[in-house]
Amino acid sequence: MYELLSSPVDYGGLTLKNRIIFSPTTLGVPEDEQVERLARIAAGGCAMIIIGDVPVGKHGFGPSLFTQKGFAHYQRLIEAIHAHGCKVCAQLHQSDSDLSAMLKCVPGMLTHRLGPDDLRKRLNDAVGPYITGLSERKVEAITASFGEAAERAVAAGFDLVQVHGDRMCGSFSSAVFNHRTDRYGGSAENRARFAVEAVAAIRRKLPELPIDYKLAVRQEDPHYGNAGVLVEELPVFVPLLEEAGVTSFHITLANHSDLSDTIPPAKHPAFGAEGCFLPFCDRVRALTKKPICAVGGLTDPDFIEEQLKAGRMDCAAMSRQLIADPEWPNKVFDGRAGEIHRCVRCNKECLGGMMAHRGVHCIYERKVSQ
Ligand SMILES: Cc1cc2nc3c(=O)[nH]c(=O)nc-3n(C[C@H](O)[C@H](O)[C@H](O)COP(=O)(O)O)c2cc1C
Numbered sequence: 406m407y408e409l410l411s412s413p414v415d416y417g418g419l420t421l422k423n424r425i426i427f428s429p430t431t432l433g434v435p436e437d438e439q440v441e442r443l444a445r446i447a448a449g450g451c452a453m454i455i456i457g458d459v460p461v462g463k464h465g466f467g468p469s470l471f472t473q474k475g476f477a478h479y480q481r482l483i484e485a486i487h488a489h490g491c492k493v494c495a496q497l498h499q500s501d502s503d504l505s506a507m508l509k510c511v512p513g514m515l516t517h518r519l520g521p522d523d524l525r526k527r528l529n530d531a532v533g534p535y536i537t538g539l540s541e542r543k544v545e546a547i548t549a550s551f552g553e554a555a556e557r558a559v560a561a562g563f564d565l566v567q568v569h570g571d572r573m574c575g576s577f578s579s580a581v582f583n584h585r586t587d588r589y590g591g592s593a594e595n596r597a598r599f600a601v602e603a604v605a606a607i608r609r610k611l612p613e614l615p616i617d618y619k620l621a622v623r624q625e626d627p628h629y630g631n632a633g634v635l636v637e638e639l640p641v642f643v644p645l646l647e648e649a650g651v652t653s654f655h656i657t658l659a660n661h662s663d664l665s666d667t668i669p670p671a672k673h674p675a676f677g678a679e680g681c682f683l684p685f686c687d688r689v690r691a692l693t694k695k696p697i698c699a700v701g702g703l704t705d706p707d708f709i710e711e712q713l714k715a716g717r718m719d720c721a722a723m724s725r726q727l728i729a730d731p732e733w734p735n736k737v738f739d740g741r742a743g744e745i746h747r748c749v750r751c752n753k754e755c756l757g758g759m760m761a762h763r764g765v766h767c768i769y770e771r772k773v774s775q
């Protein structure tokens with residue numbers, strides 16, 4: 406019944422056993438629990454898990470591939486996921502948070518004068534000046550580090566890498582933040598250069614490695630998303646990224662705005678519907694033959710099968726739906742779709758749990774344990 410959903414696909418040179426991908430999701434739980442939960446998601450039948458926010462340097466948020474401890478952490482995750490026949494992708498990212506702006510916020514946070522929303526706003530305000538002021542030498546060192554991180558990722562056992570097109574790639578891409586006047590700023594071609602050089606650095610080191618690109622798209626009228634590629638500029642960015650070595654695109658709304666825009670609840674005014682970011686996929690589909698992975702409010706197997714048939718996407722990535730029910734793929738493929746705990750996009754325990762620093766969970770866990 407779900408012929409396409411359950412069929413294998415060549416995802417930029419890597420064979421995936423079906424079309425379901427666990428979208429990058431930082432769980433904010435201790436390591437043992439993270440391993441156990443990712444293993445449960447892999448056992449639920451999805452074809453690939455993307456590990457979110459793997460830093461390209463030694464220092465950054467999250468374990469580093471360049472430290473012994475961080476490397477061992479990723480090896481442990483990969484082993485637990487591979488045990489279930491599931492592929493693993495490292496989402497390589499460089500933060501665009503200005504460390505000095507962050508340090509200035511510490512006293513306010515300690516005295517509770519600044520809440521998480523204030524902190525986010527202050528850090529967002531600092532992104533433009535930080536990106537615009539980075540020296541060319543520093544920029545070149547950062548883009549080169551994507552190649553070095555990809556080598557470490559492969560050595561740890563990752564099957565492919567995803568370049569996080571939000572964060573620093575996204576802020577360089579966006580005229581909202583990038584006010585540089587050198588070869589990294591100004592025209593769309595120049596603003597694409599950072600991302601293109603990051604991808605090319607990986608391709609130089611690893612000629613055969615599939616490189617997925619998280620293409621963060623932003624739009625005006627109405628305005629949504631800040632760091633990322635404006636819809637109208639996709640015809641410049643997509644071919645340049647492809648030429649640099651990107652083998653597939655993972656398409657979503659750009660960030661650096663309200664988190665509930667990129668992780669939209671069902672009541673969101675623009676992105677409340679199933680498959681809310683698919684119109685961005687359509688724009689990219691017109692520009693490339695590379696595989697496209699959609700994400701955003703995908704929960705209904707019938708809907709997903711229809712979109713695959715229509716050629717709007719080649720894979721479906723899910724974050725909240727696989728948190729709500731890791732068994733979604735097995736249930737769909739075994740004819741038990743009626744038993745799925747459908748994510749209702751309430752954001753109560755997943756995004757809510759993350760914001761309240763109690764880890765990412767789901768309302769269904771409470772129901773199950775009651
Ligand atoms: C709790 C939580 C953590 C997330 N962490 C990341 C992350 O580390 N990196 C990333 O690129 N996206 C992250 N996302 C965004 C998801 O990958 C996805 O794009 C978004 O949730 C929309 O998909 P969904 O409707 O299937 O949840 C996160 C989402 C959630 C809910």
Ligand code: SF4
Nearest residue numbers: 748751752754755767
């Ligand atoms: S709490 Fe559960 S049901 Fe609600 S949005 Fe998050 S994952 Fe979906």
